[in-house]
Amino acid sequence: MPDNFKKLFSQLSEIHIPDGLADKIAKEINHRQRRMIFIKSSLFVFTALFSGVLLFLATASTRVAFVESGFVQYFSLLFSDASAVFESSGSFMYVLIQTLPAFKIAITTGVLIIFLLTIRWTLNNLRKINLLNNL
Amino acid sequence: MSNKTPTQLISDYLKGDNEAFDILIAETLPYVYCYLFRYVYNEEDAQELAQDTFVKVWKKIKHFDAKKNFNTWLLTIARNTAIDFLRKKKEIVFSDLVSDDNLEQNDFEDSLVDDELIPSEVYEKQETTEVVEKSIKELPLKYREILILHYLEGFSLSEVAEMLKLPPNTVKTRKLRGIRLLREQWIDTK
Numbered sequence: 001m002p003d004n005f006k007k008l009f010s011q012l013s014e015i016h017i018p019d020g021l022a023d024k025i026a027k028e029i030n031h032r033q034r035r036m037i038f039i040k041s042s043l044f045v046f047t048a049l050f051s052g053v054l055l056f057l058a059t060a061s062t063r064v065a066f067v068e069s070g071f072v073q074y075f076s077l078l079f080s081d082a083s084a085v086f087e088s089s090g091s092f093m094y095v096l097i098q099t100l101p102a103f104k105i106a107i108t109t110g111v112l113i114i115f116l117l118t119i120r121w122t123l124n125n126l127r128k129i130n131l132l133n134n135l
Numbered sequence: 136m137s138n139k140t141p142t143q144l145i146s147d148y149l150k151g152d153n154e155a156f157d158i159l160i161a162e163t164l165p166y167v168y169c170y171l172f173r174y175v176y177n178e179e180d181a182q183e184l185a186q187d188t189f190v191k192v193w194k195k196i197k198h199f200d201a202k203k204n205f206n207t208w209l210l211t212i213a214r215n216t217a218i219d220f221l222r223k224k225k226e227i228v229f230s231d232l233v234s235d236d237n238l239e240q241n242d243f244e245d246s247l248v249d250d251e252l253i254p255s256e257v258y259e260k261q262e263t264t265e266v267v268e269k270s271i272k273e274l275p276l277k278y279r280e281i282l283i284l285h286y287l288e289g290f291s292l293s294e295v296a297e298m299l300k301l302p303p304n305t306v307k308t309r310k311l312r313g314i315r316l317l318r319e320q321w322i323d324t325k
Contacts, residue, residue: 006286010286010287012267013264025186026157032193
């Protein structure tokens with residue numbers, strides 16, 4: 001006879017675990033995993049496309065800004081009239097920085113980072129889908 | 136059966152081995168299911184709760200701290216899932232888990248309870264396990280869960296306190312009150 005509660009509790013009847021419960025749970029998790037990956041992938045593909053279009057527009061706009069601000073013309077002086085540029089290199093650098101379309105460069109860089117990240121996430125998700133399909 | 140510990144299986148799963156999570160489910164399900172069954176005493180509910188528990192484990196697995204005990208973490212999730220379920224079914228209210236006011240006895244009286252000795256009346260019955268199971272089922276949840284975690288699942292009182300987010304003294308008091316109630320029920324059934 002048991003002499004303490006621990007022994008007494010250990011005598012409790014064993015609980016029967018329903019057949020196939022572990023498989024049922026594993027399937028449910030697998031199903032949720034697929035659904036989550038599908039939703040994520042759709043979101044990433046959409047974001048990648050959207051940021052791709054934005055990147056194209058931002059790049060075009062930045063290119064125009066480089067021309068309109070006079071940066072390209074000033075910069076070309078480096079190759080056409082290098083001696084004059086080196087004589088007044090201080091003021092040349094100042095003008096060059098002043099005409100740099102910094103805001104548009106920042107926007108384009110931001111969009112580029114988002115685009116590259118979404119491409120990376122999309123590829124990761126495709127790899128996960130591939131792994132799940134191979135199970 | 137896998138030779139790997141739950142922490143190793145989690146690590147494998149996070150590295151991309153999906154089968155590792157299936158093994159983790161298969162190995163820990165008996166443990167979780169028995170615990171949940173004694174929480175709700177209904178096979179269908181216990182199955183549903185076991186599934187919900189593992190879905191939550193899967194969702195939170197990235198946040199599992201490998202330095203902590205996996206079984207403690209797992210049963211904490213199982214317990215929270217069971218409590219949410221019972222609350223939705225309105226079978227328990229918050230006070231069932233936090234208040235000890237409905238018992239008139241004081242801590243001194245509780246301290247006189249000996250948790251090692253079992254009334255001889257219990258052994259005189261041939262259906263010992265049935266009597267014990269019935270008595271446990273009829274215990275209020277706040278006592279039942281502590282006795283199950285401590286005596287059946289083998290957690291120390293400090294681990295139980297950590298799981299239930301209760302002060303260790305409260306856990307000790309509830310354990311002793313649970314034992315006292317069990318004894319009273321055994322004497323009544325005699």
